[in-house]
Amino acid sequence: MKQAASHDHTRGILQALAAACLFGLSTPLAKILTGAMAPVMLAGLLYAGSGIGLSLWILLRKMRRQPMTEAPLMRRDVPWLAGAVLFGGVLGPVLLMLGLAQTPASTASLLLNLEAVLTAVLAWVVFRENVDRRVLLGMLAIVAGTLLLSWQHPASVVFPWGALAIAGACLCWAIDNNLTRAVAGGDPLQTAAIKGGVAGAINIGLALFMGYRFPAALPLLATGLIGFVGYGVSLVLFVLALRGLGTARTGAYFSTAPFVGAALSLLLFAEHPGLTFWLAGALMALGVWLHVSERHVHEHTHDALAHNHRHRHDDHHQHPHDFPWNGEEPHTHPHVHEPLIHSHRHYPDSHHRHRHS
Numbered sequence: 001m002k003q004a005a006s007h008d009h010t011r012g013i014l015q016a017l018a019a020a021c022l023f024g025l026s027t028p029l030a031k032i033l034t035g036a037m038a039p040v041m042l043a044g045l046l047y048a049g050s051g052i053g054l055s056l057w058i059l060l061r062k063m064r065r066q067p068m069t070e071a072p073l074m075r076r077d078v079p080w081l082a083g084a085v086l087f088g089g090v091l092g093p094v095l096l097m098l099g100l101a102q103t104p105a106s107t108a109s110l111l112l113n114l115e116a117v118l119t120a121v122l123a124w125v126v127f128r129e130n131v132d133r134r135v136l137l138g139m140l141a142i143v144a145g146t147l148l149l150s151w152q153h154p155a156s157v158v159f160p161w162g163a164l165a166i167a168g169a170c171l172c173w174a175i176d177n178n179l180t181r182a183v184a185g186g187d188p189l190q191t192a193a194i195k196g197g198v199a200g201a202i203n204i205g206l207a208l209f210m211g212y213r214f215p216a217a218l219p220l221l222a223t224g225l226i227g228f229v230g231y232g233v234s235l236v237l238f239v240l241a242l243r244g245l246g247t248a249r250t251g252a253y254f255s256t257a258p259f260v261g262a263a264l265s266l267l268l269f270a271e272h273p274g275l276t277f278w279l280a281g282a283l284m285a286l287g288v289w290l291h292v293s294e295r296h297v298h299e300h301t302h303d304a305l306a307h308n309h310r311h312r313h314d315d316h317h318q319h320p321h322d323f324p325w326n327g328e329e330p331h332t333h334p335h336v337h338e339p340l341i342h343s344h345r346h347y348p349d350s351h352h353r354h355r356h357s
Helices: 004-033 039-063 075-100 103-111 114-123 131-150 161-181 188-209 215-245 249-255 257-268 277-293
Strands: 298-304 304-310 331-337 340-345
Touching: 004 215, 004 249, 004 257, 039 075, 039 188, 039 215, 075 161, 075 188, 114 131, 114 161, 114 249, 114 257, 131 249, 131 277, 161 215, 161 249, 188 215, 215 249, 215 331
Parallel strands: none
Antiparallel strands: 298 340, 304 331
16 A cells, blocks of 8 residues: 555656646747747637647547546635636736736746745645755755756846736746645646636737737647647646645646756757756756655644545545445545554645644
């Protein structure tokens, strides 16, 4: 059973890194399309591609009558999801567009790295995720790598209104990440489709209101495809990683995305990296290693808990079934956790939100 839990943690790490890779790859690809449309329209179409693509995935799943292996979103999830959509899909992009209009590129790049830091701070301070010295050092190493990677020349602007707007966007996305954790037990396709669809509609509406038009058919389709993979599939993987790793650790792994994007840029735009690029990569690799090699083990108590999510019958899921069950795992149904005291390696997932003395 403990080996299965270790596999779940490893899978969560791979999901978080895969999410970062897909999102990181989407950035230089989207940059190619910036000349074909306004930035706000580009953002809207990327989100819309995510929402439409994932909605079609859900529809195809229903048409093929595939069995539901994920818990559907419930009414109690609505406030959390609405908050995540508001902060991450509406306020964040709007603040970013306002900030970019008044802020030098170097300053903007540096400030966007605040998202990972603010995500971790909110997770640790507000939502009481545990943090130890190794995790903190890993986060600092990854953030240092992203700062080093985005540093082109010293910024001469000292936090004007534009820079504050970008910092506000990062805070919105940090809130979004932490709120999304509350619905991570539900169907990640549903969660990502709703977030992408609403954010896409609002940003496209804003672009049309500002007088911009849709691009030609080829750039339109290309943007939608990039959005589906880089925003949609990436978000599904991010939500899955939240289940097993918690918000701060998932955010730390995801903050390696700038390095992935920069690496692809080297190939697409024939850039020649200097020493800064390789130092940034080394710092990120160090941070990831510190997190991957973390061993958080102690005796802890599980209080009684009733919820619904995809699960296997491991140490935490020893419950009877009030319906015919063919033994298939993983499976999904509402279930109750009895109080339990034990010790094993764990992360702050949906079953380990306990306090630490």
